[in-house]
Amino acid sequence: MDSLWNGFKELIFQKDGSNLFEKILLSVVVLVTVAICLNVFYKIIDGIFNDDKPGIEVREARRLVTLNNVVKTFARASVWIVAIIMILGQYMDVGSLLAVAGIGTVAIGFGARGIVEDVMSGFVIIFENQFCVGDYITIDEKHYGIVESIGIRTTTIREFTGGLFIIHNGKIDRLVNFSKGHIKAVVEVGVSNKENINNVIDIINAVCSEVFESHEDLFKTCPEVVGVTQMDTNGMIIRVISDEDASAKAKAEIILRQKIKEAFDLHGIEIPSTVV
Structure with missing residues (x-):
C-alpha cells in the first residue's frame, strides 16, 4: 500500500526546486492577469447585457440582468480554471494530474449526475x-x-x-x-343585502377612478367592477379587477380594499358581519 501511495505522489508531484523565484513571480503575474481579464470581461458583458438601454421593457431588462449574472459566473469560473492549471504547471506535471483527475471523474461520475442536471437545466431556463x-x-x-x-x-x-x-x-x-403579460388583481367586497346595488357600484367606480389617477405607476388599467359574483342571506360579493404587474399585485389589492372601505364608511355602506 505504501509503495502504491508513493508511486501516486511521484506521478502527481514531480517537483523541481530550481528557479523557485521565477515560478513564484510567474504565479503572481498570472493572478494579476486574472484580475485584469475579469475586469475586461465584466465590462464587455455589462456592455452586451445592458439593462439601462433607453426604451427597454421591464421584462427584457430583468432577462438581461439574469444573463449578465450567469455569463459573469461562467467567465469567472473559466478564467480561474485556466489560471490554476497554469500556476500548478510550474510545480507539478499537470498532464499527470489531469490523467488522474480523469480517472477520478469517471469514478464519481454517477454521483455528479445531479450537478450536471442542475447546470443544464439552469442554461435551459435562462436561454x-x-x-x-x-x-x-x-x-x-x-x-x-x-x-x-x-x-x-x-x-x-x-x-x-x-x-x-x-x-x-x-x-x-x-x-x-404569472409575469408573462399582465396578471389580474382581484378584490372582492362584501356588502349587506339592504344596500342599493347601483349606489354601491357607483361608489366603487368612483374609488376605482381615484386610485387609478393617484397611483398610475401601480395600476396598469383602471380597476373596473365586474358585478355581483355571489349572494346569500348574509350579503353579496362585488368583484373588482385590474391588470397589474405580478410584483405590484398584492400592493394594488391592498390599496384598493383600503380606499373602498374608507368610501363605504363615508357613505354609511353596511358590510355584513360574515363575508360570503
Missing part, C-alpha cells in the same frame, strides 16, 4: 427565457413568490411569507409564470 429575476412564479403549486436570483445550479425565490426558497434547477418541474 429559453422561462422566467427571469423579478418574475412572480409558482413551483409545484406549493411555493410561490418573486424570483430573486437564477444561478448555474440553483434558483432562489422570495416567498410572500418572507422566507427564501432555494431549489435546484434540475428539480423545477411544474412551473407557472
Whole structure:
C-alpha cells in the first residue's frame, strides 16, 4: 500500500526546486492577469447585457440582468480554471494530474449526475427565457413568490411569507409564470343585502377612478367592477379587477380594499358581519 501511495505522489508531484523565484513571480503575474481579464470581461458583458438601454421593457431588462449574472459566473469560473492549471504547471506535471483527475471523474461520475442536471437545466431556463429575476412564479403549486436570483445550479425565490426558497434547477418541474403579460388583481367586497346595488357600484367606480389617477405607476388599467359574483342571506360579493404587474399585485389589492372601505364608511355602506 505504501509503495502504491508513493508511486501516486511521484506521478502527481514531480517537483523541481530550481528557479523557485521565477515560478513564484510567474504565479503572481498570472493572478494579476486574472484580475485584469475579469475586469475586461465584466465590462464587455455589462456592455452586451445592458439593462439601462433607453426604451427597454421591464421584462427584457430583468432577462438581461439574469444573463449578465450567469455569463459573469461562467467567465469567472473559466478564467480561474485556466489560471490554476497554469500556476500548478510550474510545480507539478499537470498532464499527470489531469490523467488522474480523469480517472477520478469517471469514478464519481454517477454521483455528479445531479450537478450536471442542475447546470443544464439552469442554461435551459435562462436561454429559453422561462422566467427571469423579478418574475412572480409558482413551483409545484406549493411555493410561490418573486424570483430573486437564477444561478448555474440553483434558483432562489422570495416567498410572500418572507422566507427564501432555494431549489435546484434540475428539480423545477411544474412551473407557472404569472409575469408573462399582465396578471389580474382581484378584490372582492362584501356588502349587506339592504344596500342599493347601483349606489354601491357607483361608489366603487368612483374609488376605482381615484386610485387609478393617484397611483398610475401601480395600476396598469383602471380597476373596473365586474358585478355581483355571489349572494346569500348574509350579503353579496362585488368583484373588482385590474391588470397589474405580478410584483405590484398584492400592493394594488391592498390599496384598493383600503380606499373602498374608507368610501363605504363615508357613505354609511353596511358590510355584513360574515363575508360570503
